[in-house]
Amino acid sequence: MKPGFSILEILVALALGTFIGSAIFTSFMQVNRGYKVARQVVDLDFKMCVVQHQLDRDLSGAFIPFSLKKKKEESASSPVDGKKTGQKREEKVETPLKDGFLSKVTDGNTTLFSFVTSNPLSVYGHMVPRVARVVYQLIPEKQRSGEPLSYALFRTEYKELPFEEPKEKSSEGIKVIGGIKSMLLEYEVKVAEEKEGSKEKEGEKKPEEFTYETTNVWSEEHAKKFKRNLPSVVTATISLWGKAKKRFRKFVCKTAIVADSLPPKKVKPPEKPKPQKPEKKANQKKSQQKGVGKIARRRKSKTGKENRVIMVAGIPQDEINQESLKNKINDTIERANTLKNRVSSAKRNMG
Secondary structure: OOOOOOOHHHHOOOOOOOHHHHHHHHHHHHHHHHHHHHHHHHHHHHHHHHHHHHHHHHHHHHHOEEEEEEEEOOOOOOOOOOOEEEOOOOEEEEEEOOOEEEEEEEOOEEEEEEEOOOOOOOOOOOOOOOOOOEEEEEEEEEOOOOOOOHHHHEEEEEEOOOOOOOOOOOOOEEEEEEEEEEEEEEEEEEEEEEOOOOOOOOOOOOOOOOOEEEEEOOOHHHHHHHOOOOOOEEEEEEEEOOOOOOOEEEEEEEEOOOOOHOOOOOOOOOOOOOOOOOHHHHHHHHHHHOOEEEEEEEEEEOOOEEEEEEEOEEEHHHHHHHHHHHHHHHHHHHHHHHHHHHHHHHHHHHH
């Protein structure tokens, strides 16, 4: 009888081999699937980190530039009489830039977001102005058959600060990320509460209480409504598609605007100067000029005529000249006496 394996042994070996191979294959598939999921999570987190970093950089330097404009008044009143003189007076008034902070919402997505920032993108070896207009646009991506709608976020930077409606896709724009399912920006405004019937006692200062009001759109009407040129906090809610566009993840990031994070200070208007009577002004001028420089005054002589006498430090000039002459004469007499005494003493010593 020849040596070898029986049919039963071969069947048992094949069964064990297939069992071990299937276990190894399933474990490998699970590891590969987990690697793909982890890579998608990392890719989505990386995309969101890029958006959050860029928004934080731009919004941290957001501000509203002001310009001085001349305002003319038809007639100005004189401070003494209060009568209108008919002269035109010019005053410089600070006016904020129109559409300095703006956003638009269509179909539940923030499609346009624009503001002025002092943190533009810097390019190595090139001089770039430190103030620029930034425009974010949400533009639909090319869609294949059967795929859900997705958007791409573009960032465009302009040197001109006034806002101009951009085109659908600017050639100067930079694509920040793609594969966006939805993006909505919310603006929180810090408003002080005004309680009725709460009066502060003398010497006691109560801490101010604030509330936050939220809105999805920002324009000049909202700035007038809240009496703030900028919101206090910007909250971005962004949903990103996965690689196969079957699943998506939702991210929320908040950024505080430093330029308007505190409530505006109440500045008292400058007090207008009170009109003074002409008599008081004349007395005031005399008191300022008294004892300083040469002042002309009139003094009546014995004949009754008025003679104009120049006063120096409140003393007539002619009196000052007489005193100086007397002092000079006395000095010369004293010198002459000393010389005589010296001559007489010299003669005595020689004799």
